[in-house]
Each structure stands twice: as C-alpha cells, then as structure tokens.
Amino acid sequence: MKYGLFNLTYKREISKKTVEIGEEFQITTTIENRKMLPITFLQVEEKYPKALGIENYNYNLFIMPYQRVKRTYNLSGNKRGAYFLRNVVLGIGDFAGFNMERKGIEFLQEVLVLPKSLKLQEAVVPYGNFNGPISVKRWIIDDPLMTIGIREYTGYEPERYIHWPSSLKYGQLMVRNFDFTTDNSVLILLNVESMKPFWVGINEDVLEKSISLCRGLMEELEEEKIPYGFTTNAYGININEKQNYYPKVGQNHLNYLLETLSKISYGASMPFEALLEYFLKRKGNHTTFVVVTPKIFSSYIEPINVLTKTANRVVVISLQEENLNRLSNNIIKYVEG
Structure with a gap:
C-alpha cells in the first residue's frame, strides 16, 4: 500500500485519431512496474465515451517487479462527433x-468520427424549372467563349470588378459579370438552425444529412480541383478563422475541413441571416455560394437574394421545399430526393 503507486507508470495510445463511422481503431494501454516490489492487487478504471462502444472499462492486475503489461482492444464510433x-x-x-489507495492520471486525447458522405446525385433533386446534371460542373464550368456582360454595381462587389469605361458611358458604376472559368472558387455555408429560434427544438437527422451533404460537396470540389471554403453558424466554429473559408484545394485542406465537420x-x-450578412459585407472573391440548410426561413430570403448580386452564381440545397419559391429565379435550387 505504501509503495505500490511508486514508480508505477501508465500510458495510453490510439492507433487512429480520425476514423469513419463504424471503422475500428485500437486503444493500447501499457502499465509498467519499475521497482523491486510486486503489486499484488492493481485496479484500473478507464472511462470512454459511450458512442465508442465502451463506457466503463475496469480490470484488476497482479504485476511482478519490473514487469510491463500491455493491453490492446478495439473500439469504433457509431455516430459523428469529437470524442x-x-x-x-x-x-x-x-x-x-476495503482498503484502497487511488491515483488519478491526467489524460486528454481526442478521437474524431467523420460524418458520412452524401453525394449530390444520390441525395438531392432539382427544384422548379432547373434541369441538368446534379454536379458542381453545372454550377461552375460554363462555355468559356460565352459573353457574360456588364451589370449595375450594388455596393457589395469588390472594386476590382468595376468596369470603368461602361461606368462612364452609363453615368453610374457598372461591374463585370465575368466568366466562371477564369476565377473559380466556392464558399459552402452550412446552416444548423432547424427551428426558429434554434433552441426551441433540434432535428438531429436533418442536421446530420446537411453535414453529410457538405462532405459530399467538398469531396466533389476537391476531385474537380475547384478551390472551396467553408463556414457555418454552428456554435464553436469561428467564422473569423481564415483557414475555414479561404478557398483552397489539396488533401490537407480537405482533411482539415472534414475534421471541422466532425x-x-x-x-x-x-x-443564419446574420452569417449571410457577415459575408455580404466582406465583399469576398468567391464566384459561387452554396447554401446548405435544413429549410428556408422567411428571414433568410432577402440576404440569400442579395447574394445573387455579389456572386456569379448562388446554389441553395434545402432539405425542405418551404419558401424556395420566394427565392430569386437566378438561384439554382435543390431539395432532398
């Protein structure tokens, strides 16, 4: 009892820190008795998040002098999340x-269970009169020889898009409606409000589908090598974090955003309307905005419509049809299918 905890070490290792839902990973614990005295009765109490398959893992050991005991067991996550x-x-x-001497050992390790990936072609259908392939190519890559034209300056576009000769001709500021293929980038905006206000109720199923759709979008954009960024109004995600919304491509960028989704x-x-207004004021250089939302509340309509004046293209993916008919006809709309 007096010397049992002396020179007794415990170490825990995780084989993978990022896993898919249902994917197994290993926990390896190593207990070492670094002294001449044996430990006749050692009780080990380990606690794990219930979603990983084991909640309380307790066991007893007899350890000889200078003996090392290693245990390995498999866990898997059954739900997206950070554990x-x-x-x-x-x-x-x-x-x-009856007579125990206890010692707590501080550990803080994280396991990320990624969301499922929902492909556009499998999860959504076009809403209204829009017909065409359900693909990011439809949103981004148009005929590079088409004439885009000039439109009136709304105050939201970056100054570099102003077309000065046309502005002088018409007596007001005009901006270029430039070719998508010259400067493509996408910003995905995820809304986690399933009710108004959000704390009235939470629809977990529809939010998980929305998060899974975001992953499918990111993977398709990565495959097409179109720079993409991501932002959300979810609690704990900093919208000022440039690493989130700044458009990039590459496996490291994709991995970072997938971990963010988890x-x-x-x-x-x-x-969500406050998040939209925040990015309207930033006057960024994204050519396409993709809104992923459980539904369209009335307060979203005006800021989403204003997006059409600041970007070349706006896409709305709503899991419910409510209020979609009130959005601008220039917006490409999808619903759950």
Whole structure:
C-alpha cells in the first residue's frame, strides 16, 4: 500500500485519431512496474465515451517487479462527433477492495468520427424549372467563349470588378459579370438552425444529412480541383478563422475541413441571416455560394437574394421545399430526393 503507486507508470495510445463511422481503431494501454516490489492487487478504471462502444472499462492486475503489461482492444464510433478520452484512475489495495489507495492520471486525447458522405446525385433533386446534371460542373464550368456582360454595381462587389469605361458611358458604376472559368472558387455555408429560434427544438437527422451533404460537396470540389471554403453558424466554429473559408484545394485542406465537420455541434452561435450578412459585407472573391440548410426561413430570403448580386452564381440545397419559391429565379435550387 505504501509503495505500490511508486514508480508505477501508465500510458495510453490510439492507433487512429480520425476514423469513419463504424471503422475500428485500437486503444493500447501499457502499465509498467519499475521497482523491486510486486503489486499484488492493481485496479484500473478507464472511462470512454459511450458512442465508442465502451463506457466503463475496469480490470484488476497482479504485476511482478519490473514487469510491463500491455493491453490492446478495439473500439469504433457509431455516430459523428469529437470524442475525448479523459483521465484514468489506478487503485492499489487488497483483494476485497476495503482498503484502497487511488491515483488519478491526467489524460486528454481526442478521437474524431467523420460524418458520412452524401453525394449530390444520390441525395438531392432539382427544384422548379432547373434541369441538368446534379454536379458542381453545372454550377461552375460554363462555355468559356460565352459573353457574360456588364451589370449595375450594388455596393457589395469588390472594386476590382468595376468596369470603368461602361461606368462612364452609363453615368453610374457598372461591374463585370465575368466568366466562371477564369476565377473559380466556392464558399459552402452550412446552416444548423432547424427551428426558429434554434433552441426551441433540434432535428438531429436533418442536421446530420446537411453535414453529410457538405462532405459530399467538398469531396466533389476537391476531385474537380475547384478551390472551396467553408463556414457555418454552428456554435464553436469561428467564422473569423481564415483557414475555414479561404478557398483552397489539396488533401490537407480537405482533411482539415472534414475534421471541422466532425466537430460541429447542433447549437447555433448566431442566426443564419446574420452569417449571410457577415459575408455580404466582406465583399469576398468567391464566384459561387452554396447554401446548405435544413429549410428556408422567411428571414433568410432577402440576404440569400442579395447574394445573387455579389456572386456569379448562388446554389441553395434545402432539405425542405418551404419558401424556395420566394427565392430569386437566378438561384439554382435543390431539395432532398
């Protein structure tokens, strides 16, 4: 009892820190008795998130002097999320457990379970009069020889898009409606409000579908090598984090955003219309905005319509048809199919 915890070490290793739903990974624990005295009764108390398949994992050991005991077991996540593996308690005492000396060992390890991937072609159908292949190519890549033209400046476009000769001719600021193929980039905006206000109720199924659609979008954009960024009004995701919304391509960028998707909570840090207005004021250089939302609330209509004046193309993917008919006809719309 007096010397049992002396020179006793515990180590825990995780084989994978990012896994798919249902994918197995290994936890390996190593306990080492670094002294001449044996430990006749060691109680180990490990706690894991329930979603990983094991909640409380307790076992007893007899350890000889200078002996190392290694245990390996498999876990798997059954639900998207960020899961923390926390502290471990070691107990020294008698077999009956009446007299115990305990020691807590601090651990904080994270396992990320990624969302499922939903492909556009499998999950959504066009809404209204829009017909054509359900693909990011339809949104981005048009005929490079087509004439785009000039339109009136709304105050939201970057100054570099102003066409000065036309502005002088018409007596007001005009901007270029440029070719998509010259400067393509996409910003995906995920809304986690399934009700108004969000805390009235949360529809987990529809939010998980929305998150899975975002993953499918990112993977398709990555495959087409079209720069893409991501932002959301989910609590805990910083919209000022440039690494999120700045358009990029590459496996590291995709991995970072997929890990971000795994961490998304159901709580909203702000109304979705506030997020839209934030990016309207930024006057960024994204040529296409893709809104992924459980539904379109009335308060979203005006800021989404304004997006059509700041970007070449706006796409709305709503899992419900409500209010889609009130959006601009220039917007490409999809619903769950």
